[in-house]
Amino acid sequence: MSLNIAVLGAGLMGRLLAVELARSGHRVAVYERGGSDGQTAAAHIAAAMLAPWAESVVSEPVIVELGLASLERWPRIIAALLRPVFFQQAGTLVVWHPQDRDQAIQFSARLRTLDPGLRGGDRVREISGTDIQTLEPALGQRFAQGIYLAGEGQLDNRSLLDALLAQLEASAVALHWHTETAPDHIRADWIIDCRGLGAKPEWRTLRGVRGEVVRVQSSEVGLTRPVRLLHPRYPLYIAPKPGGVYVIGATQIETEDTSPASVRSALELLSALYAVHPAFGEARILELAAHCRPALPDNLPEIRWDGGRLIQVNGLYRHGYLIAPAVMEAALALLRRVAERGGADLESWCAAQPFPSLYRR
Template sequence: MAKPLSTTILGAGLMGRLLALALARAGHAVQVFEAGGPDAEGAAARVAAAMLAPLAESAITEPQVVQMGQYSLQRWPQLIAQLDAPVFFQQNGTLILWHRQDAAEATRFGHQLSATRQQLPSLPAPQALDAAGIAALEPAIANRFAQGLYLPGEGQLDNRQLLAALLLQLQKHQVGLHWHSPRQPEDCQADWVIDCRGLGAQAQWPSLRAVRGEVLRLHAPDVALQRPVRLVHPRYPLYIAPKPGNLFVVGATEIESDDMSPMSVRSSLELLSAAYSVHPGFGEARILESATQCRPTLPNNLPAIRRPSPRVLQINGLYRHGFLIAPAMLDAVLELMEKEHSALATQWELAIETV
């Protein structure tokens, strides 16, 4: 893209904002059309915990997603540094815990991590912890767990701070922002049209399906955690992601459904009881929000790019890995737009389909 081009981006979730900013910074004229408003209330990215945990996620995803996560973990600080507004980012690793009755599930989880590291030796090795090791990492939960795993180098960020900071940069670069203005790719006239609508693109990408996720946002002044904690469980593997100001995002559920109704009592009880089992201070926490959202997922649970015509790209299927792999997807798409092919996509076996 040696000369400035006009680009229309459909969808102002995480991918839409990242792409719009990258193209605007490169001097291209960018218009963004979004069915919702500027707060990204309809985007899966607004509800996400935004954990950047390639090895931890390897228990449920493929090695190529783990590789994209490794790449993205290095890219996030660079992308955040370009923003004027502060965005919380930390890289304190992930703590994996389990109760004694779930030791067999923890053993299975550990075997999965070992298998991933055999395929991807560049991943940091998990560190086995005893009770003293857990207490040294997280004094607030000392003496509550006998064993654990520490995954060094993994990170997290604040999703809502990031979405807001990206919006400010888009406004600064005079990107055309059209809220409550849904569009179809065929309605757009531009040098490039990039469809980042997630489930909004089901009419053009029928194999997309929804996977419902539910999270609680808690304010817990009596709880101090330095890093995301994951609780191994055979049915609902809980995560607790600490954010600034004693705010915690707690989630676990994955439901094959496009239901966007409020969280069920069962899910709330399971999340709250599991969080309380990690730290009793959650018993006095205040529930600020219970949120549900459906994540766009393809049949193989892997991301993909489609090219229905030479100047139209569809980006979708990020599933539960939006923040984990978004910078990798961003760079692969920019490479594809510039060079007509992407070495990064080839490296990660990222599907690029011509329709």
């Protein structure tokens, strides 16, 4: 059954859903208040780390489950695109300075609190300085111990957004850029609202959480996988991208302020980066950016059906790339179900799904 479907918002979730809907034979239109470059979306500045175990120490178990499911799906999604997208699954290296050993103890303890099926088995292991030297020669003499989270991954967010755009254009999706709209103003069989903070009038409890990142370029360090530095004040992640580019981030501020990053945040990020490797002192700053991620009170995502023709997807918080494929599949499954059978026995259907906690009505 071919449907006429409007997707509101062309950030990560909107683009993924529109591509999959078009691939399934539906007539799709996308409405986005920003331009095709995606610069108004939080997905544009993200590090795009696919690190479910690293995130488990600060997130609910369902985020780990969604992250593991999504990590399996990302290679297939990327392989089906017309343009190449940088993707790696070389694991995450977690390190700390000797004075912050207590942070590592807490990190390991939190990993052990996960359900046995989520702990990663031998994919989560403590390693020595010699092991670090093997994994990341640039750091081998700087850290005596670490934790290696094998199998975790990352991708290049901007090349992915560009590749999804090319796929939409090749699929004859109707693209409406610089068009701010709301569900009540759209005529379609079904509407999927992925506007994030743009949908705040319909989500009274939605809030923005500010994140700040630095992009630098260095030919002197040579990291090959994401690195996390444990620190009591400014835990840091460093995600290496193609061309000697590194995305560095850590801040998580309860505000919807989208003004440029503060001097304090920049100093803390760059100081922590320098502490990982002094060669970063000669890196060139390409970008210092800030954006707000949409979050609900429990910091968990939700998929809602209004009982009519509207499905809403929101609250991905700081986990967008980590969990997007699994959330997308859950949203598509709900669309198929309510398009075919409406609300009949919907509660029992939701309860039988892989991630029942995602659904709200």
